[in-house]
Amino acid sequence: MVLEEIVRPLVKWYRDNKRILPWRDKDNAYYTWVSEIMLQQTRVEAVKPYFQRFITELPDIQSLAECPEEKLLKLWEGLGYYNRVRNMQEAAKTVKDEYNGRLPEDYQALLSLKGIGSYTAGAIASIAYGEKVPAVDGNVLRVISRITESTEDISRQSVRRKIEQQVSQIMPSDCPGDFNQALMELGAVICVPNGQAKCAECPIAFTCLAHRHDKADMIPVKAPKKARTQDNRTVFIIQDGECTAIRKRPEKGLLAGLYELPNIQGHLKSEDALLYVKELGLDPLYIEELPPAKHIFSHIEWRMQAYRIKVSSLKTTQDKELIFVSKEQSGKQYAIPSAFGAYAKYIKEETR
DNA sequence: AAGTCGGGGGA
DNA sequence: TCCCCAGACTT
Known part of the structure; x- marks a missing residue:
């Protein structure tokens, strides 16, 4: 040929x-x-x-x-x-x-x-x-x-x-x-x-x-790739009636430099979720469990559990990393990746 | 050469 | 579910 x-x-x-x-x-x-x-x-x-x-x-x-x-x-x-x-x-x-x-x-x-x-x-x-x-x-x-x-x-x-x-x-x-x-x-x-x-x-x-x-x-022939690893995470939507807490991700690694809802390794029960929020120096008034969500990256799969927690005031936190965004600001200034898409809508909603 | 890095559309 | 997309960089 x-x-x-x-x-x-x-x-x-x-x-x-x-x-x-x-x-x-x-x-x-x-x-x-x-x-x-x-x-x-x-x-x-x-x-x-x-x-x-x-x-x-x-x-x-x-x-x-x-x-x-x-x-x-x-x-x-x-x-x-x-x-x-x-x-x-x-x-x-x-x-x-x-x-x-x-x-x-x-x-x-x-x-x-x-x-x-x-x-x-x-x-x-x-x-x-x-x-x-x-x-x-x-x-x-x-x-x-x-x-x-x-x-x-x-x-x-x-x-x-x-x-x-x-x-x-x-x-x-x-x-x-x-x-x-x-x-x-x-x-x-x-x-x-x-x-x-x-x-x-x-x-x-x-x-x-x-x-x-x-x-x-x-055709074409391509070698199979290895399976994705799964990662259980707990996501927090922490709000004081005015603002929602977000934070900046590290400068290196996955989603480097983007903004996210606070989240940690593992699936927490609501009692432990409340404990975590208290450790941030916050005063939880109300907790609501949200539907679980999944996000698939190329090589990782996040299985997310989430809590929406109302606190008396976000300003009391000890955590210097947290940023408080109002409903109006939320979409305009900070780049939040699609991985949080299932929960991003709550940023724009009023806490009950 | 293998691992890391996002997200979505189509079968 | 799985595949792959007008790939490049780091380890």
Whole structure:
């Protein structure tokens, strides 16, 4: 099989069928950069509203470099993988200091920036600057594996490098960006990961070995990942009739730097929950058990139990970490991750 | 090479 | 439920 056969049919198909996306065909490398960071492990539909808001608030590299951390996290709230935006800001500062505020235009320089790995460097270099370099993401791994009927484990980095080589060798000089995007677009809408591949609509099915041997649903091969660990937690909605207590998470680790409802390890009985609140120097008046909730991260599962506790006054606490937010403030200032979604609504409700 | 880091949509 | 998404960084 000659892999090169896919190039022209694929590019033509892409140009005739590509989706209209807010960051596409904009001739603005900063937009390409922002979109590629947001799209890391994140679906197009999820990114759309975040992208629009982000470039409106931070229209250029300069404004990104100077944005306060709280505002930055608020713009990313709910999108996940929060280090992406911190890394992007660090890179923006590097661009400002070392590249005269202009995003560098070659693959190697892009690769040296924080948060830009081999995929993203290839995507920006090819899409925004027309450089002839591959951009191999999960879509491309799947598409190329199926075309070549490869049963190698795509979770191995050696396999990714091999596929980068294969793509490099067939990359057209006249439209590297369109070709890379065509491979990804095909993977996103035709050669799909979940469910049946739409081979009847595929412009390169004629040369696809997996399709010829009816094995598209067996490829790609990927090593199984280990099971998630479970974590029992007790969440506290502590209110004094005016405000609700929240706190800032540590600067490193899971949900770093975001805000949360106070919560601790283990499932506590209501007596122990009251004891905990008293240890904070608070005077509980009333306790209500809330429905349990679950939140699934990539590698951890939180099984949450929760109590809503009314106290006489939050101001008596010994705990310097606690922040008191009113119903009106709650949504505007502090980035609270979706993991607390089941309980966040109580912040805006009156205690009884 | 393996572990960490979010959240949601679709089968 | 499970899978995976226009992945990168740390250990």
